[in-house]
Amino acid sequence: MLTTVPSLSDIKRAHQRISGYITHTPVITSKNIDEIAGCNLFFKCENFQKVGAFKMRGASNAIFSYRPEERDKGFACHSSGNHGQAVSLASKLAGSRAYIIMPNNSSSVKVAAVKGYGAEVVLCEPNEKSREETCARVMEETGAILIHPFDDYNIIAGQATACKELLEEVDNLDSVITPVGGGGLAAGTALSAHYIEPKLDVYIGEPKEVDDAFNSLKAGRIIPNTSTNTIADGLKTTIGEKNFEILKEHVKEVFTVTEQEIIDAMKLIWERMKIVIEPSSAVAFASILKNPEVFEGKNVGVILTGGNVDLTRLPF
């Protein structure tokens, strides 16, 4: 298990470890979108990843980092979203079991998705205290190992493999951009860029409504979110400590975007590229559209983080 910032070798080992369990997702381009954005965009499509999101990379790496004999009591996490599905599927693939703590107001679609991967769902009250107490109780009763969604070097090394694949496929990128929530993907991307293409500018984008990364990087210390009022439901969490230390070192700039900018960017990608992405995914592209002077004429890698949306509740 990694206890320090992942090295390039750690990321390579993570990639080898998970390669049989994840999808090597395609990189796609669109002349039409490039004309609108005024730059050349290379979209790494983690919306096509297993469970529909990049989270499968980190969860697989964390779980398969345990030796088979360590896996027998299962894995636990609290998540109503993509991380919960990823831990469920990775646990199943590892021949183990998963306990997913979900708030009792989770949509039945999300509960069904987790159960569909064979996990046991444990409902809690929709607040942090109940969530942590429930999680602690489940771990004590079952002996399951906690898989943190982002503040964990094994998770970061797993998420880093998306950018690694992107850089192996596309030459001559000037910059790369991801959305930032807890910072697992953002930190992993920053590390892969730093090791593989050190000249690359690393940018991150987040909703203005949950601008903890923006405030934290400005202040030099973590400033937690006071609001979680965003459509980008994967980005509501405050950035993790391990993630923050990495981003502080390697990120050139944080952009913030409004809810309407997120929705407009999401719709544009659906319409022009004919792919389904979730609102969190659109935050990076929205940041590019909002800051054309930064990206003009550049070759920019964009990680599209996932495609899990409730089609009956679209914002447009």
Place this chain on the structure above:
Amino acid sequence: MLTTVPSLSDIKRAHQRISGYITHTPVITSKNIDEIAGCNLFFKCENFQKVGAFKMRGASNAIFSYRPEERDKGFACHSSGNHGQAVSLASKLAGSRAYIIMPNNSSSVKVAAVKGYGAEVVLCEPNEKSREETCARVMEETGAILIHPFDDYNIIAGQATACKELLEEVDNLDSVITPVGGGGLAAGTALSAHYIEPKLDVYIGEPKEVDDAFNSLKAGRIIPNTSTNTIADGLKTTIGEKNFEILKEHVKEVFTVTEQEIIDAMKLIWERMKIVIEPSSAVAFASILKNPEVFEGKNVGVILTGGNVDLTRLPF
């Protein structure tokens, strides 16, 4: 210009002719969808084609079949949909101009899309008489050449290239299925299958609400649609004569599906495959879901015809 049923050489020549102007679209698969369908599906993604639909293949082939000196008066068609956009873009790429006759109740989005490709939009009353009169007048006034949307061997040879690419990429298919409207894609697919993999079973699917192909193939003569009441707006037309002759020869079975079956199949593809397809595209997949005994365990090629939908008016 082709005046007889396209041969394999004609289709190969069409493919060479248009290859610089179309996208070589990917073939994608989904374990999740395969489990649901009970067979192995290979989706040829013409939703990623230029203008968002396979129509670009046929229109390009028809237009580029004219010598440069024959193109100077432009091209005309009547279409409120994908064919209009395809003729617009192909005319522009051919250094020519396009006149698209559209009903005056067309959505502003569709009119803007055609104009965006540089074509001139000529509005007519939303009935067949006005449409044909307007088209005849435009052709007389401008000398533009009519590009029929389906009942034309050059169009059929162009549409045949989608299945040709599919068969070049995927071995061991047992069958291939497309939706059928006017029959350009269906006839082209049937020809490519017949020439390249003669053992392949060719199936077509259409909405029960516009079941002219089903009735026509049963009767041995064209039975026009009496209703066009379907969400699959690309499939409202009655099958063409040239198309019918080809389908009569090479199609094993026609399936019909209800409106709800189309919507359910469309939603399933959006949700599980994270791609945007239009309702017409979902008809082939809906036919597979409805007839599991025909496809069980088989390797089936499915042409996803396009991805142009109004995201503000989705059926789910």
